[in-house]
Amino acid sequence: MDFLIPEELKQLRESARRFVTEELLPLEPEYADNHDIPDDIRARLQARTKELGFWAFDLPEEYGGGGVGVLGMCLVFEELAQCNVPAFRAPSVFTPFLGPVLFRGNAEQKEKYLQPVIRGDKRTCFALTEASGGSDPTRMATRAVPDGDEWVINGSKIFITHADKADFVQLFARTGGKGREGITCFLVDKGTPGMRLGQNFELMSPDRPWELVFDNARVPAAQIVGEVGRGWDLAREFLGMGRLMHGPKAIGRAQRALKLAIDWANQRNTFGAPLASRQAIQWMIADSEVELHAARLMTYHAAWKADRGLPYHMEAAMVKLRCDEMMMKVVDRAIQIHGGMGLSRELPLEVMFRDARSRLITEGSQEMQRMIIASELLSGRGAIDRIGNP
Amino acid sequence: MDFLIPEELKQLRESARRFVTEELLPLEPEYADNHDIPDDIRARLQARTKELGFWAFDLPEEYGGGGVGVLGMCLVFEELAQCNVPAFRAPSVFTPFLGPVLFRGNAEQKEKYLQPVIRGDKRTCFALTEASGGSDPTRMATRAVPDGDEWVINGSKIFITHADKADFVQLFARTGGKGREGITCFLVDKGTPGMRLGQNFELMSPDRPWELVFDNARVPAAQIVGEVGRGWDLAREFLGMGRLMHGPKAIGRAQRALKLAIDWANQRNTFGAPLASRQAIQWMIADSEVELHAARLMTYHAAWKADRGLPYHMEAAMVKLRCDEMMMKVVDRAIQIHGGMGLSRELPLEVMFRDARSRLITEGSQEMQRMIIASELLSGRGAIDRIGNP
Amino acid sequence: MSEHELTQEQRLIRASVRAIAEKHFKPKAAEVDRTRRPPVEHIKTLAEAGFVGVFIPEEYGGPGRNLLDLVIVVEEVARCCANTAILVGCTDGATPRAILHLGSAEQKKKYLPRIAKGELLCAWGMSEANAGSDIGNIQCKAVKDGDHYVINGAKLWCSGAQVSDMFLVLVRLDPAPGLRGVGAILVERGTPGFSVGKHLDLIGFRGTGMAELVFEDCRVPAQNLMLPAGQMGKLLQVFNSDRIATNPPICLGVAQAAFEAAVAYSKQRVQFRKPIAEQQGVQWKLADMAIDLEAARALLYRAAARVDAGKGSAVDASITKVYVNEMSRRVTDTAMQLHGAFGLSEEFPMERMFRDVRGMSVGYGTTEIHRNLIGREILDGRYSA
């Protein structure tokens, strides 16, 4: 057992930290409450990360990426998440963060879709959730029916982040029976007749996701990723990695909030003494640190499993559940320690708070994670004594 | 970073598990609620562990121990703690668990005190706490005054586990000014005139600690461990390791409680359906698993630091704080899932519950741990970003 | 003490019971717990002062007080000795209430006056190994045989069993499955075939003579039948008001005592050169206890007053039970924590208080079962906050 972070990853983290301080924090006052940064600023930042050799640092080397693996990605995302810019869900300035689906395509699909995304020339979005279904695949109602060499798609998807900017959509639709085995993944190009943007959702967090409507949209059979009826496996893989990445994002935000709280407690005087001298304030800070520490360990452990190619389904659920709750509590305590100032939109805490609250629901609610964990345990699949016993 | 447990430690854990199942669990119905096991049974068990090569497995090899280090100790203690026998605080059947103080003595002291304890021929106890002081060294009132080649000790110590069975006492007394620097550690033999057992405390847990009274007890200067006035460093070292060991003990107990809860939930039918099918029961189980998982990671991380000789003062405080709270919650939920049966003294849960509650106070209350953590953070000594950055 | 809302008479009740409890019960509370001896003499003491069978109407020799009065009595007794307070259930709990509301004229005349004098203690036999709150699963059977019923089976967790003279036993009278086949019958101590089993040692309330009841071909006269099969709803109604009468005020009284002890201790205990009461974290803990106690008392007194006004409901009882139970767990826990290692010691009452209230969240229907009930009422539109 060894908890040392390899030297090269520490250097990567250090560089990311510097980039955040120099390039991103100055943008915060203007863009913290935006769901995205303007295109010209993103272009400038991307040029800079490419110049520094950051771009696509997490992707496999065979695709031109830095190949640092999941743990390396966690370390960089922790740094990025300390800043409220860009928003959690915005296409990152460090990497396209495109998820595993496109890597499962055939050579032609990789050429046409994966590579341009990696280069930063194209953008994509992930369309799974539906109004009636949430995370429940058995209720997916968007349907694709074969018609000659094409498939005809009807239905709608909601809460699709950046659907407006995507050059193509990773779409999941029902092509067969009721269960998980009836779902297929399609790549649908922007401009495909019959596909259009629907409602734009205003959320508590700065996210502004879209509805995507399919009205007899026709897609060639060649646009199917993997096999017909095996789409749910792809979706599940995407969701698992997404859950794991809730860890570093929550950790980064919480770490900054705790730092702000500590600084404020040391500097703010009330009734003739610094807040830091009050026992109950000290306890709030201690509890935050302990929760942050545990969350970080859970995240690194799950990342390590992913890097070794071990199953991390249950660990990802645990990471999402606990890290997001940790972030909520740490940010909330930081606000409380700041008093009225904590509520003000002049400080970064207020938007962090709305973000934190949102993340208890998005990408699989806390309740969904509990269901996953409990089902592993009650069925005996997930052993209790798991660490070091992969 | 690597979360794999080395093969030899896994084998050690496996053997410990077998020993617990075969030798200790059968004793539970009779001795679970006792503060100790009878001398003859301990002698038999010690003989067995010596035969199996377990005895003193954690101690350095130069002292005839197994030298498995702190992580190895954690793994074995997790197994041991799954059984309510012997009690948490009872001299163990696997190792004397004597703490670091005696290793800091001179050659003569090691010969006379350390070696017999390691062989299992002598027993010792640790006398620090006082009625007015608790964990606060500045309030220590037991005083030792030099008189020629001897020191004359007056005062009293409370909550001293197994003071009745100890062949000698590791005693801390004030020999100088008010602060931490005025404290010295003495080894006081049983039968020293002026030292006597006082009150025997009945606690909620099966512990039955003693008061130790010193009334002009005279101790030769040669009985001082280390230097005069440097005793607090020794005490602190002892306390730190003791706090860290709260981790595996809590984990072992909680793991068994969770296992019992899962089995019961699967088997118990109410209103025509197994408890396991109820969503709220599932959530209780999921939360328990997540907390257990995080507690284990925190413990292994702290053990790893200790094994590398890195400071683990703050980590030990975090381990004690969080693992004990985890145990309390997990055992409590297990009881709740069992309903009336959970309260019954026929099941092991009831004594685990009383143990769990006690441990939120003993060996430094939760509040004390929060104080330690907060003071590290507010002073800037404890950086927030700590993992992998020793 | 929320005295403003109480009548002059209720304040007098509180003061009288408190004086009795302080003098007679408190000094023996630790011993009762340790020796497992039900302090049945405390019931006599209360009876002499007129504080047992409090709900029994004057025509049957009781004072005919309302539920809020009783809540105050139980709270004050529990403040000094939770075990005694649980035994008060033998004169003012579910069984005596069932006799008043569901008993025959003869049963009422025969039993109630003796209960009011503290001469007849009654226990409630409901739970079985496989039937806790799931009463429909009761297996203990009573079969009609001429002018008798023959009972076979066993009951668990029967509070006051070792000192009670009479038992209201829930039995399966009819092969009809579920609740429809269950009724209730009175069994007197000493009836051949009926025995009170071994003491059941639980985490708390160890001085309540809790035991198993065993029935082996036990023959009981047919007129002892109190409730035929198919009418359990009536009994549950009695039980619902009882849920307010005993379990929550016990928790409230114990929590009150724990709070008072914590305040006193933290003013006196010195750490780092000042009383711990000077530390903000300790003050917040005390404040949280006070807030919790106030909310619990407001709920409980309101719920009792509603029953007295004929406006009681099952959901109100459930809400009150859950909140007061969990409040008492939090408050005794914090009080113990503030006492440090002394809180764990049997010399201080903290650890006993903590153990006693732990069981109250399981007994009288687990808090989980009550959450189920509240949830159902909300969803069926029968209740809206």
Added chain:
Amino acid sequence: MSEHELTQEQRLIRASVRAIAEKHFKPKAAEVDRTRRPPVEHIKTLAEAGFVGVFIPEEYGGPGRNLLDLVIVVEEVARCCANTAILVGCTDGATPRAILHLGSAEQKKKYLPRIAKGELLCAWGMSEANAGSDIGNIQCKAVKDGDHYVINGAKLWCSGAQVSDMFLVLVRLDPAPGLRGVGAILVERGTPGFSVGKHLDLIGFRGTGMAELVFEDCRVPAQNLMLPAGQMGKLLQVFNSDRIATNPPICLGVAQAAFEAAVAYSKQRVQFRKPIAEQQGVQWKLADMAIDLEAARALLYRAAARVDAGKGSAVDASITKVYVNEMSRRVTDTAMQLHGAFGLSEEFPMERMFRDVRGMSVGYGTTEIHRNLIGREILDGRYSA
């Protein structure tokens, strides 16, 4: 709804205000939040129906209602629009109350009738950058100059500032340090040297016209002085009863609305082939919300009734504020969670409710400051649960 304990008239008040709020306020609540426009016309609507200046005695043109009546009004308004409910503070909150209790005969005659008609809105200028609850640290200064006072300084977090006509400003009148040098003075909008600064955009209550107040050599007639230095205790007393009048009922009303929405939604939302309301975990969440709401309402109504009976106290106000604040955070949080992603959407009111109550735990004294106060009262023996 705890209707049993209310009078016929109070039930009527509730029904009337609810009808008005449902019809006029609820449809605009989302827009008010989004546009940051204080819905001052809602105060007119309430005034027409006789529901502003509720506490003002008949001799000054008000209905002279008691505090519990007002609590019900505020709760019902907040159930539909929290921003409107906060604006009710401009006619029924701390400043109008201070005028009634501490104003000169002339001030009462001049202002109260206009307040009762909803024609004069009043705001409260207390907080500064370095003085939140620590009033003794107030820096904003008023210096006597002939028959005027000259005010210099600034005030933060002033609710209703953008729509109010008059401001009660806490100022340092005397160089004496701490609380002893602080007093209060009335400043009318339009007074030269006084300006209402930029809108302060907070996490919640964005439609209350919250702003900074800036005083630059602002000259105010000496008769506007309401409270000379050294008498802050009197003002704090007014403020304590106000703590019950506005902040807690706003939280209660919002939580009630969130609960109702959650019940409706969980009966309708289908997941895994059945309404989520059929899942035990969801039912327990609903049950917990109900328990929490009941305890909060019991505490708040009791506290208001105590004030009405002349038995109010600062500690009672603090206990009520802390409990109701934190209840509303828990309840709106759970309600939002039950709505899934829709809970986050601005199309549903859940996220606004969650944001609005978050600030209520900080405003009107943080829950932490109130815990300090409760702790002190306990330790000084002035209060015992």
